[in-house]
Amino acid sequence: MKPRVLVRSVGRFVMMLGLLALSGAFIPTATIAATKIENVAIITPASKTNGGWDEQGVNNITSVTQKRGIKLEVAENAGYEDITPILQDLKDSGAQLIFCHASGYQTICPEFAAENNVPVAIIENPKAVKPGLISDIETHAEDVAYLAGVMAGKETRTGTVAIVVSAEPPTWNFMSVGFAEGLKATRPDAKLIYSVIGQAAYDDAANAKRTTDSVLAAGADIVFGMGDGASFGMIQSIKEFNQGKPVDKQARFIDVIGDKSKTAAKSFLLSSVLFDYTNTYNQMIDDLQNGTFGKVHTLDVKNGGVHLLNPPIPVQPGTMAAVDAAKEKIVKGEIKVSTIGDANGVHKRLKELFPGS
Amino acid sequence: MSIEALLTALLASTIISSVALTIASLGEAIGESAGLLNLGIEGMMLISGFVGFWAALESNNLWLGFLASIVCGAVAGLIFGGLVVLAQADQVIVGLAMTLAGGGLSGYLFREAYGSNQPLLQGDLGRPLRHLGGGIPVIGPAIIGQKWIVFVTWALVPLVWWLLRRTRFGLEIRAAGERPFAADVAGVDVTRVRLLAAVINGAFSGLAGAALALAELGFFRPGITVGTGFIAIAIAMVGRWDPLRIAIAALLFGLLRSAGTWMQITGVNIRPEFLQMLPYLGVIVAIVILARGTRLPAALGLSYRRGIDRT
Amino acid sequence: MMLSGTRGRVTEATVGLLVSIAAIVIAFAIGALILVISGHHPLAAYQALIDRVSHLTGFSEVIVRAIPLALAASAVLLAVRAGIWNIGIDGQVLVGALACGVMAGKVAGHVPAPLLWIVSAGAAVIVAAAWAGIAGVLRARFGMNEIITTIMLNYVALSLTSWLVKGPLRDPTLVSPQTPLIPRPDRLPTWGTTRVHLGLVVALLIVIGLSVLFRRARFGLELRVIGENPRAARHAMLPVNRLIVLVMLISGALAGLAGANDILSTKGTFQSEWNPQYGFAAFALVFLAQRKPLGIVPAALVLGFLAYGADILPRVANVAPDFFDLLEGLILASLAVVGVAQMRWQRRSAATAPTPAQPAAPSVRETVV
Incomplete structure (x- = not known):
């Protein structure tokens, strides 16, 4: 590339950086209040039709949101790369709660929640729980x-x-x-x-x-x-x-x-270890509306969150x-x-x- | 669990794991012999596997699925050949492009067509020898239970050998890969020969995709080849473009892959990650030991323009 | 390829730009056709993407995506210039990223942030360079084709890093197998509300560095000779084998930097399931950049745009992320074809000796297998 082109592209970049720097002056101030939840989202690493983990989460939240008449955004196939742009986009499209449906998201989602003031639900990281912001699901x-x-x-x-x-x-x-x-x-x-x-x-x-x-x-x-x-x-x-x-x-x-x-x-098919997040998801949405979000939720044999399929x-x-x-x-x-x-x-x-x- | 039964299981698994790989490697060997380095097999296998699966599912006919896969592979090979032989585009770039595009397109079409469920094929391939007796211990029982795709694959080995070593066309292929300029002088239509080699290479990739999706699994999913197309390139080189050596190299790769599972079954206390490295390290070691001193086809990777000797 | 006279050089750059733009247009047009056939509205889909990118958040995310791609592309470009096909970027990124994550976890809290960046990026560079060096040595010592060895080493790296991060190097306080999370204040600083970070400056410096290297330094000239005519290089008594190993070491180091970039900025940890697979995109990027260092900057933005599209479009336009792999492949194929036309045009206008239409080819022949 020629000097002139170089100067031009460097110039363009400096301009862009300037813009970016300027934008830093505006820090959004959002607060979490006990409000009605109308829009939630779920993010899964693989396809929502893989007949397994991802599908289960999406199916459960779909039935919950349909019953409650809430809008649901599904971001599937998100993988384990940097998922922040997707979380950002979910937030921008109005999600008031994001279900981060993978144990591999257990550190990135709390971070995103803290920086963007968006409540998230995570998997198997109880230490990250924060009132109003982060709830955790422990599946026994x-x-x-x-x-x-x-x-x-x-x-x-x-x-x-x-x-x-x-x-x-x-x-x-x-x-x-x-x-x-x-x-x-x-x-x-x-x-x-x-x-x-x-x-x-x-x-x-x-x-x-x-x-x-x-x-x-x-x-x-x-x-x-x-x-x-x-x-x-x-x-x-x-x-x-x-x-x-x-x-x-x-x-x-x-x-x-x-x-x-x-x-x-x-x-x-002798049986299957079935997970059912329906109650947990409902509870979390209730919690968020009542201002009590930010707990460790457990799925176990006792509460029926996990159970064995009766042999077909x-x-x-x-x-x-x-x-x-x-x-x-x-x-x-x-x-x-x-x-x-x-x-x-x-x-x-x-x-x-x-x-x- | 007797040792004999365990060894039989290991051998049967070795054979199955090597089928798609052998077919793809044979195709790559034909292409490389003609001077075409095709890094696009992975993508060709994927798109052919999808097309074959789709055809088999729609028509409810497995054979039609195989035909569709082979045709799709041949078309992909024609596109590759057209770009690198006629348009003289860079082989490595076009190959990588085929891998990306084939993988992307097959995944895209699969999710478009079957976004909400995973269909499985109903029919099953026959096992032509299943009624025979066991014969030799371990080897006999491991072989008779196999589906016919295994025997087709083994039949392809001498067939490709005959094609490359005993026919005029095979001679032309090798001439186009070694000294295209000299071949041209001797009256060989280098462009036509290379284009045909690319189409055959593609058709083999298509059959390899079908072997995986239709014969072995009975379904397609995005990315099911998990790198088989790339390993095929290595196997073709380890086997020095000789069909028999390729078949053996593919079997050895399958053996190392299956040995990992086998060791886990027999309770050998090694972390599975190390077992899973075995086949790939095996390829590197095999090249160092076996392929030293072998030359690549002299014109591999080079496009041929009439009148210009670049070798 | 280099033409004499300013006018020739300007037209060459212009033609290169036009070729790249043409390739992008062709790819997007074919992509649109496939969208139409499968019942989508391509304009609506592209529009939704452009709409997001025209806002600061979207645009800055494109840059964030572009940074590691630019670094990985630098690694590819250096090798390609020397006629070496380093397909092992993916593995080198993985081992580098793991080294970075481990080192950062060890020193976090004990040293100031800038020192942490340098030490852990340094670890990434050293480990990734050594990893790539294996393929370099095998090529130089045994003449083994680096295409095969680097592909195989990718698989080995995946298993090796996976074992390490599940076993000896994992953070025992977390359930998920990963290295300790680097606290936010210890990561690369970002600009304003965006996530654009210091890695951008590093990537730009490296791109400029490469440009200077190729133009001015003796090393750059030697690379070109090896890449375009290894036989001549040997005749000229160049230490070809040593240079090949050196190129692989530097290429691996740059790939390691791409891994370190992600760990120190967006990810903050190395996870066992993480495998960004920058390799193929980096190849598309290098050829989109017309194999010119400074071309990497706009080309990385294009590929970053595609990567961001793969994040966003599945949801807003119901287009599967695989579509963007397809687009990358189409861009690469279009480039290869349009590039040939460009080469012919240049050859005709230059009327010099046959130029290396395929810089890779001679190098492939140099290896035994």
Whole structure:
């Protein structure tokens, strides 16, 4: 580029910077008051139709807002890059509360909330809670995963059970440990296979299928699969494995988050760990209207925020009784399920529980 | 769980993981032999995979899906060839552009067409040998259960070898990749040969996309290739453009990929991240050991203009 | 390619600009066509985007998006000038960003903010340069094609950083696997209400630095010789292998800086799921910039505009973010084609010896595999 062009573009930039500097003089002053909520937003890292985590959050908030007659903005596929421009845009389009639906947003959203005076709801970071500004959701899915483990322990015929995960985020990790503890309590001699598909392989359906193929070939007859989009690969794998096999030789799937009982998985879907944010979302909106926003909300077995899907297919007599008994003990506090969110912790705990596997 | 059953599972998984990769690598080898470095396979696989899936779903006919994928791949190859051979645009740039555009378009169209649900294909590919007995332990059972795409892939290996090594066209391809100027002098229509090679390369990418979406998975999702197209470029080079070596290299890659899962299953106490690095480190090591001293086709990456010898 | 005489040089710059604009127009036109076919209103979609960008918030966000892209593009450009295809930007950004996040977490609270920036950006630069250096050494020592090695190293970097941030380097006080969050006051200062930050100045300085390097320095000339005619470079007794390693080191360092930029400004932490994949966009950017350092500035704004579009349009116009990958691809393809026409035009008007129509090609041939 030539000097003249250089001078011109540098000049333009200096001008722009000047403008930017000027604009700094105007600092917006917004206050949070107890007002009527008419407009909320949700931001999710992946597609709202991935049959998993993202879809669950969007579906729940959609039903809440429809019932209350509130406007909803959905920003899906936001990924884990710098999401601030999207948050900014949601705020600019009038969102009075933003649901940051990913544990990976647990530090960026509080920061945005503090700087822009927009209330946000975050996942699994209770320390960040601030009155009027930041509420946190703690999902005790490990309790329900424990129940799923109990069910798997009762239902497995081969004695080998597998956990297949698309990655190792806290949400999956909690459930992996819960499931393993439930299995151990019910069937101490069981063999547990734990297999990770990839680093962030939420959508890596091909390797999900290959991995599931392998765990089935290794003798697992129940697969506890946490995948999001990758789950479809797991389902296809089990579907092919079961083809032409008598019912008592078929493998079965325990899903998380979504209810796939009306999909291709219906003939072998044993259960699913279901999350239901509807009550929490309603409560948060109420809180915001009443000026009491800024709490830690818990989803657990007791309040029904997480629960186990009733098996759409027949199960052994005694299975549901064992599950219900375990559920009661969890509610009473007689069973304490570990809450382990980090990947190394998961590996350590699984080795403790199933040293031979 | 017996050792034999575990090894069978490992081998079966190795074979499956290498199918799409083998097809894509064979296609890339044909292109590279003709002097075309195509970095766009990833995008071509994705768009072909989507188109094939869409066609199979609409027509409820898996075969039509395969046909659509191959045609789509060939068209993509023609676009690549047209841009780099006829318009003489830079191969690396056009390849990267194809990867971006193919990935973007397939994702865009998928979300447009099936935004609200994930359809799965109903039909399943046959397993031609499933009624045979096991035969040799481990190898027998690992092979007989495979879908026909596996056997088609293996049939393609000698076919491509024959095409490149035993036909006049194969000779012309290699001449166009080594000394296009000399080939031209000898009466070879370098432009036509390279354009055809690009179309074949594209058709193979299309079949690879179909192998993944239609044969292996039974559905398409945006980005399902997760880098297979790029690994294919490496495998073509590791195999030195020789179909048999490529097939073996692809199998080894599949083995390393499956070994990661296998070690997790057998309870080897290594962090999964390290297991997942294995295949990629394997490629680098393989190139250092195997491919040392091999030359790339002399005119790889170079466009040919009549009368100008640039090699 | 460089023409003699001021008039020739001015027309070359003008033609370059026209080519880039033409490529953008073609890409947007094809994009509009696809939008129409799929039942969208392209004008409404583009309008919604332009509407946002014409406000300060939107415009400043475009700049924020453009900063790391410009840094990554500088990394690509330096290598491309030397005929080296550094496709490993993504991996280099990751290892650099992780190093930066870890270092910042260690020193935060102990040193003044400017020192924190320098130390942690320095860590990013060193680690990313070393990472890129692997591919450089493999190329120089074994003649291994850097396209293959850098692509493979991207995957390895993804696994490696993921392991490190989930294991030994994570902030144990958080559930989410990430490095300690750098407090706001310790991050790069921003202008006014916008998020435009000091990284902009760094990026501009680097772009200007590259421009000076290519024009004046002996090193810049050597790069060009290697890139355009490695055989001649060897004849001229240039230490080609050493230069190749050096180029990869600097290219990696710049990519590491792009990673550090994000950690020290917008992100404040390295997360295990974060993978910005600037590589492809950086390639599109470099060719949009006509392989000229100063061209990076406007080209980065264009790509920043697309990145911002991918953030905003999915919601306001119901256009999937994948559409913007498609646009990038179309821009790149259009550039490659229009660029050939430009080259021919220049060749005819220059009437000199055949110019390097494909700077990459000779270099690819130099490698064994």
